[in-house]
Amino acid sequence: MKVVVRVKLLPSPEQAEALQATLHACNRAANAASGVAFTTGATHKFALQQHVYAALKVKFGLSAQPAVRVIGKVADAYTTRTAHLDKGLLGHKGSKRRARSEATPIRFRPDSAQPFDDRCLSWQLDARTVSIWTTRGRMKNLAFTGSPDQLKALAEHHQGESDLIVQDGMWFVSATCEVPEKPLNTEPTGFTGVDLGIVEIATTSTGQRHAGRILNRYRRRQNRLRAKLQKKNTKSTKRVLKRLRRRESRRARDVNHMISKSIVERAERTGHGIALEDLKGIRGRARQAKRNRYTLHSWSFAQLRDFLTYKARRAGVPVVVVDPAYSSQSCSECDHTSRRNRPSQAVFACTGCGVVMHADTNASRNLARRGEIVWNAGRSVSRPCPSL
Structure with missing residues (x-):
């Protein structure tokens, strides 16, 4: 590798x-x-x-x-x-x-x-x-x-x-x-679903939650500082802007490294695989108010996915990518799907069976189940019966 x-x-x-x-x-x-x-x-x-x-x-x-x-x-x-x-x-x-x-x-x-x-x-x-x-x-x-x-x-x-x-x-x-890779674990004991987001950067089906509150506050603070310096537009402010270049991206990169390392280490220790949601094209599909567009477009989910993928390869942890459709609206207990299951951004309350949990935890459990289905489907082999 x-x-x-x-x-x-x-x-x-x-x-x-x-x-x-x-x-x-x-x-x-x-x-x-x-x-x-x-x-x-x-x-x-x-x-x-x-x-x-x-x-x-x-x-x-x-x-x-x-x-x-x-x-x-x-x-x-x-x-x-x-x-x-x-x-x-x-x-x-x-x-x-x-x-x-x-x-x-x-x-x-x-x-x-x-x-x-x-x-x-x-x-x-x-x-x-x-x-x-x-x-x-x-x-x-x-x-x-x-x-x-x-x-x-x-x-x-x-x-x-x-x-x-x-x-x-x-x-x-x-x-x-x-760098040599560890042998791939072809018999995982299960899959860890990873739900990616902005408020919660990553939530796993095993109970890990990595909040994005500190990073989002830092991004907003850096954005206000850049706007203030650009408005002043003097030689000294230009020097400061040059010095601040890429500082925000370095902070986000460091956070993504720590999150991916933690998830992969736990999956390797427990013998699990990792199920990731396919978010390709989400910036074009998502509709956001103008005040929220900066938050959406500064979301570095693709970088976190790349870090998870290459660290998992080095550790021999299998990774599958699954369709995230309706994973946030489907109940991980009874599979009932409805928009009314999400009364707020953070809460999932199933209108079918009545279970209540954190919305990202519920979505990550759905991803874990889909990951196991995708893995088993990929390993199954259909052969014609031998003729007598």
Whole structure:
């Protein structure tokens, strides 16, 4: 299983300047290669390399391996755009957006990430330094830092290329690690349903409830602060806004990591699988008042689902995705379905059997039952009887 480990570099001012010059040179070369690929139609790596390899080395001062990495980055970008066009993610056929995308070559920002292989970037884990190629020569003894888990993953499982990234003036290296997975539990004792929401970020059928009150208050506070600073619109407020960038997303990411870790650890300990609801397209389906739209669109349910999925894979916990239709209106005890079963957002009161419980707990139990049905249906095999 591939996992990306990001560590923070600690360059001196001179080293940071050399890294910046390297990124800019690589992305100028990528833009030149992208123009050739768009003009000639040579968007595959080997065909594009025959057109631009020598020119990239001479004109932009790239060595052999960095030039190959630049060509690979451009080829991958065109492959991704073709896939997005086929799926309709860039507009339907005949739309202006699709026509604009097809009529222009792909452009790379000056600070776009640049991939390096082991010939261009090597790790000295004991000394906590890396050696990296730059346009000003090989840079050695570039210090980095990371958490103990990240350093352990790098030491034991690093495999493949790494990306040099600059973000808000900070430098990072994202390394690919091939982490072994535990054997999948093919005989789960049951399934844990996970109901996702805004008021309660995640509620499980086993009794875990992760409230979103603190995170939602933080988001509202950050939103008010941004509006206040944007209204003032001075140089100092712009500096503060720049410093506050991504702070909210980092907080939400940390919360989602803690929630997913807790759910997966409990499922692994109890031998359960995990049943998740399929919320794809919910932002387009849900109807919200204008004052509530920010809350809906800042809801990072897809990120939490991704975290749950990859942590479960590492732990060998089976995960199934089920249809959430009417899970909040159906009684988990008698299966009676009615809108009147939800007198309020937090309360579920069945009008059929009279059971009363928290609404998210009831929905998570329905998801758990559906997950078990989906798992058993997927494992069943129908074979024709042998002829006598």
